[in-house]
Amino acid sequence: MRSRYTAYSLRNEPYLLSTWHESTRPTEKIVRPDEKLQWLGLEVKSALRLRQRKAEAQPNEDFVEFVARLRVDGRGQRLHELSRFLREPGDGGLRWFYVDGEFPE
Numbered sequence: 657m658r659s660r661y662t663a664y665s666l667r668n669e670p671y672l673l674s675t676w677h678e679s680t681r682p683t684e685k686i687v688r689p690d691e692k693l694q695w696l697g698l699e700v701k702s703a704l705r706l707r708q709r710k711a712e713a714q715p716n717e718d719f720v721e722f723v724a725r726l727r728v729d730g731r732g733q734r735l736h737e738l739s740r741f742l743r744e745p746g747d748g749g750l751r752w753f754y755v756d757g758e759f760p761e
Contacts, residue, residue: 657700657720657739660754664724665695677742677753696725696732716743718752721760736760 663671669687676682702721717740724735737757743750 657722658698661695661698661722661724675752675754677744677755680754680756692729694727696727698725699723716750717741718743 660672660675662668663675664687667687667689669685672686673681700720700722719738719740721738722736724737726733726735737759739757740755741752742755743752745751746753
């Protein structure tokens, strides 16, 4: 999760695509160079609590809840997401891939 946040803040689209699960990977551009976007911080809220529920879940699936703060065109925003990751073979071993996310209210 933290590496993907860093990739967003550095506008590293190749890394974002390489860590996105092929079943949900976007085909359109993720990063727009003309967008006035500034990432301000990341708080991982409940990876540990969610792992405690993992006994019932699949061992190659995990969830991370986070809040990212950012500014778009000078206006502050929060992105609160519960992200789902799958662990699959890739680049010589098992890797975690971002699949999708939900936005808690």
